[in-house]
Amino acid sequence: MIHIKNRAGVPFHWSLFFAAIGALFLICACGKKAPPLPPAHYELPVVEDIASEMVGNELILTWPMPEWDPPEGVELAGFNVYRAKLRLTEACETCPVRFKKAATVEVDRLAIELGSDLEYREKLEKGYHYRYKITAYTHTGEEGADSSAVTINY
Secondary structure, three states, X not given: OOOOEOOOOOXXXXXXXXXXXXXXXXXXXXXXXXXXXXXXXXXXXXXXXXXXXXXXXXXXXXXXXXXXXXXXXXXXXXXXXEEEEEEHHHOOOOOOOOOEEEEEEEOOHHHHHHOOEEEEEEEOOOOEEEEEEEEEEEOOOOEOOOOOOEEXXX
């Protein structure tokens, strides 16, 4: 057994050291503990009624601002537009689709209050099968459920 002594020659007792550390933790504790509260749960609006129009080689997607009564302190920031793109020869209606974020459409308070339509435009390449879906998101990064997919063969 190893005995440690301090400079004054007094033996060092590990049990006293750990008791002092434990007492320090008890003194520094914040006091009353309450059970944790679950995070507030709310659902973001889901985009419906997406209209698609081709003007030359440009696709225009439009959708109405969804009606939504936000909880206090939650604000809608915009919409994410997701796209899947496959060659027409590779397209399969029943195969799983990999969507990638194509764009973000931000909204302002005026658009929300007036219930105006939102729009996304993109030039398409010939010979491809495109699918689009849209989700709402908040300023804190929460994202809503997917819209129905819109399919375009060009």
